[in-house]
Amino acid sequence: MTPLFARMTVAGVGLIGGSLALAARAAGLVGEVVGYGRSEANLRLARERGLVDRVAREPAAAVAGADLIVLAAPVGASTALAEAFRPHAHPGAILTDVGSVKGGLVEALEGRWPDGRRVVGAHPIAGTESSGAGAAREDLFRGRRCIVTPTDATDRDALGRVRALWEGVGAVVEEMPAALHDEILARVSHLPHLAAYALVSASGEMQIGGRRVLDYAGSGYRDTTRIAASRPELWRDIALANRAALRGALAEFRSVLDRLEHLLATGDADGLSAELAAAAALRQRLGGER
Amino acid sequence: MTPLFARMTVAGVGLIGGSLALAARAAGLVGEVVGYGRSEANLRLARERGLVDRVAREPAAAVAGADLIVLAAPVGASTALAEAFRPHAHPGAILTDVGSVKGGLVEALEGRWPDGRRVVGAHPIAGTESSGAGAAREDLFRGRRCIVTPTDATDRDALGRVRALWEGVGAVVEEMPAALHDEILARVSHLPHLAAYALVSASGEMQIGGRRVLDYAGSGYRDTTRIAASRPELWRDIALANRAALRGALAEFRSVLDRLEHLLATGDADGLSAELAAAAALRQRLGGER
Numbered sequence: 001m002t003p004l005f006a007r008m009t010v011a012g013v014g015l016i017g018g019s020l021a022l023a024a025r026a027a028g029l030v031g032e033v034v035g036y037g038r039s040e041a042n043l044r045l046a047r048e049r050g051l052v053d054r055v056a057r058e059p060a061a062a063v064a065g066a067d068l069i070v071l072a073a074p075v076g077a078s079t080a081l082a083e084a085f086r087p088h089a090h091p092g093a094i095l096t097d098v099g100s101v102k103g104g105l106v107e108a109l110e111g112r113w114p115d116g117r118r119v120v121g122a123h124p125i126a127g128t129e130s131s132g133a134g135a136a137r138e139d140l141f142r143g144r145r146c147i148v149t150p151t152d153a154t155d156r157d158a159l160g161r162v163r164a165l166w167e168g169v170g171a172v173v174e175e176m177p178a179a180l181h182d183e184i185l186a187r188v189s190h191l192p193h194l195a196a197y198a199l200v201s202a203s204g205e206m207q208i209g210g211r212r213v214l215d216y217a218g219s220g221y222r223d224t225t226r227i228a229a230s231r232p233e234l235w236r237d238i239a240l241a242n243r244a245a246l247r248g249a250l251a252e253f254r255s256v257l258d259r260l261e262h263l264l265a266t267g268d269a270d271g272l273s274a275e276l277a278a279a280a281a282l283r284q285r286l287g288g289e290r
Numbered sequence: 291m292t293p294l295f296a297r298m299t300v301a302g303v304g305l306i307g308g309s310l311a312l313a314a315r316a317a318g319l320v321g322e323v324v325g326y327g328r329s330e331a332n333l334r335l336a337r338e339r340g341l342v343d344r345v346a347r348e349p350a351a352a353v354a355g356a357d358l359i360v361l362a363a364p365v366g367a368s369t370a371l372a373e374a375f376r377p378h379a380h381p382g383a384i385l386t387d388v389g390s391v392k393g394g395l396v397e398a399l400e401g402r403w404p405d406g407r408r409v410v411g412a413h414p415i416a417g418t419e420s421s422g423a424g425a426a427r428e429d430l431f432r433g434r435r436c437i438v439t440p441t442d443a444t445d446r447d448a449l450g451r452v453r454a455l456w457e458g459v460g461a462v463v464e465e466m467p468a469a470l471h472d473e474i475l476a477r478v479s480h481l482p483h484l485a486a487y488a489l490v491s492a493s494g495e496m497q498i499g500g501r502r503v504l505d506y507a508g509s510g511y512r513d514t515t516r517i518a519a520s521r522p523e524l525w526r527d528i529a530l531a532n533r534a535a536l537r538g539a540l541a542e543f544r545s546v547l548d549r550l551e552h553l554l555a556t557g558d559a560d561g562l563s564a565e566l567a568a569a570a571a572l573r574q575r576l577g578g579e580r
Contacts (some may be wrong), residue, residue, distance in 0.1 A: 102564040123328040125508045145506065180499040187493040187505045192514040195485055198546040199567040200508040202475040203539070204572035214576060216435065217478045218415045220517040224482040227510040228573040232566035240559060247554050250495070254547055256488040257540065264537050269530060276522035282494035284506060 004164055006031040009066040011081050013037055013046040013055075013126060016098045017072025021051045023169035026138050028239055036062035037073070046133040060088040067140030068165070071097035071109075076237030078105055082112040089114060094158045097118045100185060101241040102149045102178035110153060117155040120162040121178060122148045123185070124171055131231055142170035149178040186245035193235050194246070196228040294454055294473040296321040299356040301371050302328055303336040303345075305417060306388045307362025308426030311341045314460035316428050322463035326352035327363070334425040358455070361387035361399075366527030372402040379404060384448045386410045390475060391531040392439045400443060407445040408442055410452040411468060412438045413475070414461055421521050432460035438466040476535035481543055483525050484536070486518035 008024060010017040013035040025029045035052035036059070037043050043055040056062035063069055063197075071078045078097055089095075095113050099105055102121045110116035124146040128135065146166040151161050155241045163173045206213040239246055263272045298314060300307040303325040314320045325342035326349070327333050330546040333345040346352035353359055353375045361368045368387055375580075379385075385403050389395055392411045400406035416434040418425065440449050453463045496503040529536055553562045 017496065027330055036580060064368060084555065100526050125506060128509060131358075144508070147506075157474075176499070176501070180501070183498050184501060184503050184506050186501045187496065187498075188511045191492075192511050194550055195489055195547075196514055197566050198543060198550060199482055199485055200569040200573045201546045201565060202543045206477065206478060208473050208477075209466070211466070211470070213474050213477050214572070216415060216437075217576060218434070219418060220520075221478045221482050223513045223516045224486055225573055226513045226578075228569050230510075230570065232563060232570045235561060236562045236566055239562060240557060243554050243557065247551065250547065250551055250554070253488060253492045254551075256491045256546070257485075257544055257547075260484055260488060261537065261540055261544075264529060264533050264540070267530060269526060272526045272529060273522060274493060276487050276526055279490040279494060279518050280520065280522045282489045282504070283486075283515055286507060286512065286515075 001028065003031045004029045004161060004168065005029030005068040007034065007066045008032070008068045009034045009036055009063050010064065010069060010070045010072055011036045011085070012071065012077075013051055013136075015070065015131050015135040015140070016124065016135045017070060018046055018051045019138065019140035020070065020072065020098070020124075020136045020169060021046075022136055023141060024165060024249055027164055027168050029168045030068075034062055034066065036271050042133050049133060049136065051136055053132055056166065059084040063089045063093070066093055067091065068096065068161075071095070071099070074231075074234045074237050075099040075101055075105065075241050076233070079112060080107050081110045083209050086112060091115060091117065094118045094120060094161060096158060096162050098122060098124055100189065100238045101182055102243065106149055106151060106178050112149065115155075117153050120148060120150060120154060120158050121280050122162060123181065124166065125189075129275050141166065144171050146171035146173050147181050148173060148286065149181050150175060151178070167197045177228055182242050182245045183248075186249040187188060190238055190242055190246045191249040193227050193230065194239065194250065195253065196225045197235070200225050200228045225237045268287070291318065293321045294319045294451060294458065295358040295523060297324065297356045298322070298358040298360060298361055299324045299326055299353050300342065300360045301326045301375070302354065302361065302363030303341055303423050303426070304516045305421050305425040305430070306414065307360060308336055308341045308423045308447060309428065309430035310360065310362065310388070310414075310459065310518060311336075312426055313431060314455060317458050319455055319458045320358075320550045321385060321543045322563065324352055325358065329410075332423050339423060339426065341423055341426055349374040353379045353383070355380065356383055356500060358384050358386065358451075361385070361389070361477065364521070364524045364527050365389040365391055365395065365531050366523070369398045369402060372399050376404060382408065384410060386406045386412050386452050388412060388414055391472055391474045394531065396439055396441060396468050400441065405445075407443050408436060408448045410440060410444060410448050412436055412452060412456065413471065414456065415479075429460070431456065434461050436461035436463050437471050438463060438465050439471050440465060441468070472532050472535045473538075476532055476539040480528055480532055481539040482528065482537045483517050483520065485543065486515045487525070490515050
């Protein structure tokens with residue numbers, strides 16, 4: 001059977017890129033996978049773990065003959081990567097990404113690709129606080145959503161093939177406009193990251209009565225702040241790239257905190273009950289999936 | 291060998307009380323465990339799971355002959371329980387609790403006990419978002435901290451025996467003043483709970499572009515909000531009982547969020563980097579313990 005793509009280049013063989021490479025190879029969706037990245041140690045690990053068939057450290061060698069190029073580096077590096085690959089890419093090559101922000105990014109990539117219609121924005125909603133080729137897992141996308149954000153310009157064939165790739169590695173693919181994606185992800189991902197970082201900042205180095213506060217953290221604290229261990233430069237880029245939506249989500253969150261502060265200040269037990277019970281009911285419905 | 295306590299009454303055979311009962315029995319620290327509670331179904335489950343030797347639904351029967359009475363019901367119910375038990379308790383009986391707030395509570399219990407010197411406040415830092423006798427586990431306290439908060443009045447023998455109970459079930463016992471406990475726990479437990487509830491409140495029922503936002507929640511959102519599935523009445527009571535310290539912690543958290551909002555508003559990439567990197571380094575040092 002002919003694979004979906006003869007040669008896939010993955011730029012950034014970390015948790016997401018590496019897992020996609022591994023899963024696509026395992027599912028026979030790709031003829032060959034070339035890993036590209038800046039860290040020699042990470043590329044070596046990717047090679048050793050069999051995530052990719054071979055690695056390249058120069059853009060020309062990385063994308064030569066590729067019919068699919070996946071940008072899986074941090075969001076802030078994507079446009080520069082597209083520019084570096086452009087002169088060496090096959091004219092018909094499809095460019096896709098896995099970034100957590102889609103709005104300005106997909107447009108920027110369209111403008112930087114030989115055929116802008118062959119750019120397909122995608123975002124698999126999967127991940128952990130771990131990173132690097134060592135964290136890649138073949139089953140990372142199984143049963144997870146992958147949002148693709150075609151524009152009016154997007155070529156239907158390119159879109160269909162990128163969809164098929166994600167479906168082939170087990171994801172549930174859904175299309176929506178980039179702006180809608182960014183508004184939603186600001187609430188369910190970008191804001192929670194910001195809140196987790198802020199919780200740690202607020203008391204992470206605090207001492208009270210000669211005791212280091214963080215020494216008393218239990219499993220609740222660990223859960224709530226786990227994603228604050230994520231790579232900070234990654235989340236700085238995401239936060240800035242999705243600044244408008246994130247500021248909206250942050251304002252909503254701060255207004256809930258204002259309400260809670262008021263309930264505490266007035267000792268309003270009934271009001272506090274109602275507020276917490278509504279949140280608990282919603283959260284219980286969501287389930288744990290630990 | 292004579293057990294540490296001939297008869298231990300556990301009022302509230304849920305996650306904490308049930309786990310303590312189970313672990314104390316398994317370690318041979320108690321001759322007999324009597325479970326007391328309001329829910330007949332939960333008591334039946336406690337009995338079936340072997341957490342307790344027998345159950346009682348009347349205060350007199352519950353504490354008759356007990357040399358240790360453990361209040362393991364929600365914080366808001368503790369003083370009323372002490373009052374209900376008082377007329378039936380042995381004059382030398384030790385009263386202890388497992389509440390997440392110690393300040394006003396320990397004082398209140400001292401005033402409500404035949405011999406206030408035999409009241410010992412305790413708080414094992416262990417737990418999950420689950421509750422009830424079905425969630426009890428023998429190893430819940432192993433390697434976890436248990437903070438005990440003796441006052442100037444506390445009898446040394448009573449303190450030593452409560453300490454020995456917690457050490458016997460594997461906890462690492464530490465003494466500190468109640469007020470210090472409350473300031474610390476406000477930061478590492480009470481505020482994270484409030485923040486988790488607030489995150490869910492902020493977008494839990496939101497729809498954008500006809501899509502339910504929560505349908506796009508990934509593992510990061512689930513981790514960060516997991517404790518928002520905790521029993522709301524429990525956390526309402528804790529929040530109100532520790533109102534002053536919690537409002538202080540909330541103010542610190544809100545000021546970090548103000549700073550983040552300013553960094554986003556001004557697009558200050560370096561400032562945002564520094565803020566997130568400092569938090570990530572602290573959180574990485576804490577570790578996961580998943």
